[in-house]
Amino acid sequence: MLRAIKGQIQKRPRLFEGIGVVAIALLILFAAPAILTAMGQEFRVNMLGRFLALAIVALGIDLIWGYTGILSLGHGLFFTLGGYALAMHLKLQLPEGELPEFFTLYGVKELPWFWKPFHSFPFSLAATIFVPMLIAALLGYLVFRNRIRGVYFSILTQAALIVFFNFFNSQQKLINGTNGLKTDTAKIFDVYVGSDDVQRILYILSVVFLILAYCLSRWLTSGRLGRLLIAIRDDESRVRFSGYDPTGFKVLVFAVSAGLAGIAGALYAAQSGGISPKTMDIAFSIEMVIWVAVGGRASLVGAILGAILVNFSKSILSEQFPQVWLFFLGGLFLTVVTVLPDGFVGWLRTQGVDQVRSLLGRRRLLTYPSLAEDPEVEYERQNLRN
Amino acid sequence: MSAKILEIEDLTVSFDGFKALNQLNFSMEPGELRVIIGPNGAGKTTFLDVITGKVQPTIGSARFKGKNLKALSEHQICRLGIGRKFQTPRIFLKLTPRENLSLSGNRYKGVFSTLLNKRPTGEQQTISGLLETVGLTPKADIPAELLSHGEKQRLEIGMLVAQSPDLLLVDEPVAGLTDEETENVGNLLLTLAESHSIIVIEHDMEFVRQIARQQVTVLHQGSVLCEGKMNDVQNDPRVIEVYLGEAPSMDE
Known part of the structure; x- marks a missing residue:
């Protein structure tokens, strides 16, 4: 099932991207204000x-x-x-x-x-x-x-x-x-x-x-x-x-x-x-x-996410910890620069998935990206190992 | 007027008084494959820098098909039909080989035509053909940074050909390659020489002997020391003195 969806997405990436964008836009337009208002946070x-x-x-x-x-x-x-x-x-x-x-x-x-x-x-x-x-x-x-x-x-x-x-x-x-x-x-x-x-x-x-x-x-x-x-x-x-x-x-x-x-x-x-x-x-x-650095350079979604996340954490931190919030923010930037030099989205794109997988104990050996995704190589790996 | 594809007269380039090129004269017929050799610091790379507009001559001139190249910038010279391959492969690492070739092969290089023009239908085939020629078809769609050194060298030669220049300047195409790869690149250059004029700068004597079917030019201290067939050049006492040094090893 998942594979079928993935196949569809690969076949018509533009269409699916368009659907995604429209869906997110509708969420921000209607759902976000409704949820925030319901939470009594209308000013947000x-x-x-x-x-x-x-x-x-x-x-x-x-x-x-x-x-x-x-x-x-x-x-x-x-x-x-x-x-x-x-x-x-x-x-x-x-x-x-x-x-x-x-x-x-x-x-x-x-x-x-x-x-x-x-x-x-x-x-x-x-x-x-x-x-x-x-x-x-x-x-x-x-x-x-x-x-x-x-x-x-x-x-x-x-x-x-x-x-x-x-x-x-x-x-x-x-x-x-x-x-x-x-x-x-x-x-x-x-x-x-x-x-x-x-x-x-x-x-x-x-x-x-x-x-x-x-x-x-x-x-x-x-x-x-x-x-x-x-x-x-x-x-x-x-x-x-x-x-x-x-x-x-x-x-x-x-x-x-x-x-x-x-x-x-x-x-x-x-x-x-x-x-x-x-x-x-x-x-x-x-x-x-x-x-942009936090969200991910050379990723449009990253730039948008970065702007929204950093600004929200800035205002929430400054409300919660009026004395020390700048330290938290500074810490966030330092973390991103040292641990995730390509930003969040960059990390997700490159090693993110594999790192999460290996944390869950489902490590996959990746040698050459093109080879690793080659169905024949995949077949050999699974069937010829023993 | 002149039938020469490249003519260089009295070319002098000095950097703070140091003459990297000193009254160099050089000319080349269309369709020739010319190999330029010379010891380190002979001015080989500066020579290419002048032709491609990276360095302006202090004195003298370089003419391409009779047109003076002075005061033209790099991209203008490129559009006249001179393509250059650099010493270390300079390809766009984040792009795939296919994209690299498509950028070089683009016929209309203005801002808006790059943005708005539809890609001509023939372009796909041209690029697939080129990928085949340089042997990169299986790796056409992975980022070029994953290619091996030899593949990068071949890709850059492919990018050069994609520009379909009349004159190819190739700077040390086999540096750091294995023997087998060297031979491949040599054959590739010989094939290209059938339809292009090529200047190859090279250190590797084995390779020079493979490809130098015509004239060889020896540079020394910024000027032409001698010119001739590989065999003559190799036996010229002046050349042996300044460059080849260990003459016995040349006789294998």
Whole structure:
């Protein structure tokens, strides 16, 4: 019976994967909120929604780092830009002629020019995706064309992050500086963003966008492009000698991953009551990389799981052990890095199954993977032993 | 204008004053299989680096089918039709042999064509044929990191052929191979020589004798020491002095 199912799955992997994704999506959409509410933990639904948004960034990080081998430590920048793009639109939902309240505090009488297009809802939505993409493409093009790689690229992304952080922090008159933009008291379509109905819709949107982001990433990484990204990760100069120019590919992936971060930032901001330059903290960008490392590099499911699990354990641990929770979290990361260098999913894929089996006393000798799965070899092993 | 496939004039490459190549002149006819030998540090690998665009010449020029290669980057040179195999096999270890070949064999190497183009129907067959040629059909779908050293060498030659270049540059294809594998690779190169121009750089004299049916070029201290048939070269006193040294062992 099991074997028959396995055979079916091998025959039509795409179909079964699609069914799996839809099933999980439905579970998260309907079952998870119902269960959490029944447990009297309704506030966790909103939390889960935010973490689903964070999982979208994790997918972006996985594309650029896990698959292409480029470690960006500045994705907080793209995340924040996306958040601001949506928050600016929400801030402008005011009666004709009024300015968002913080402007009056600083004595600003007229709306700065770059705020004006954010009156338009479609423009703002486009901006949440395309502003981060454009900035990433520009930065990426300049850096990758000059063959700056590895740790130098990581440092550059951090530098970019700090530049924007300082800029956003210091511009009270333009974007309210350190305080950022509050969104829960703003209105969208005449309803408060902080209201239950809007939050419920945002939860659904987070699930939908996560699925879309997963499909996009899956599409990018499954075909020839995906294999080329892995090739760039493992031996970039060999890729050049095979006739490909890696620059374009790296710019594309970096931009896509920034666009995902932008969407995530917008969803996150709207669900957590606002956005401020705090999300451009260096620590936050590094945390994003940790989610992916814990879940499993070069595994899309791993990135999503990593983001959700790390964030949930973070909030649960901080509630239970307010004094020492950071030690637990640090311990988790150290464990993953030392014991499971490929993350949870990577471990499951490689030795996980065998290790669990050997713990249960059902060890199987594996010599050469292709041989071990060869039915003839299997037959010989079973029948010719004695 | 010129019928030569590769022409190198007065090529000098200096690294901080050290001349890895020194006024080197070299040319090659289409369809030739040329073996280049020379002691360590003679500039053999730098020579390939210049042709493939990894190193820019300090003075002089390299022309491929009459086109100056200066200022072209590696991928552009590759697309002109020059393929290179590296000294240590450089294949993509996480990908399977089939995927390795399919990446090299892709005809349209732009970003969007790689992403969007359907794979041409003939490609599958071409790749299966290549796998057959390099003898990797049984291992076509396991990660390439599980292949043996010799299989990796053959796979990389296969990747080179998949690009269908006009000129193949092959750097020490039999380093670290057993005698039997060496002979296999030799036969593979001889088969390829029927339809390609090939430059082979090699240390292994046994192997050189197997494949050098035409001209052999000896490099020494960054320039060409002499050129000729293997037998002549082998008996040239200058060559014996700088390189072969133990002449008796050559007479087996």
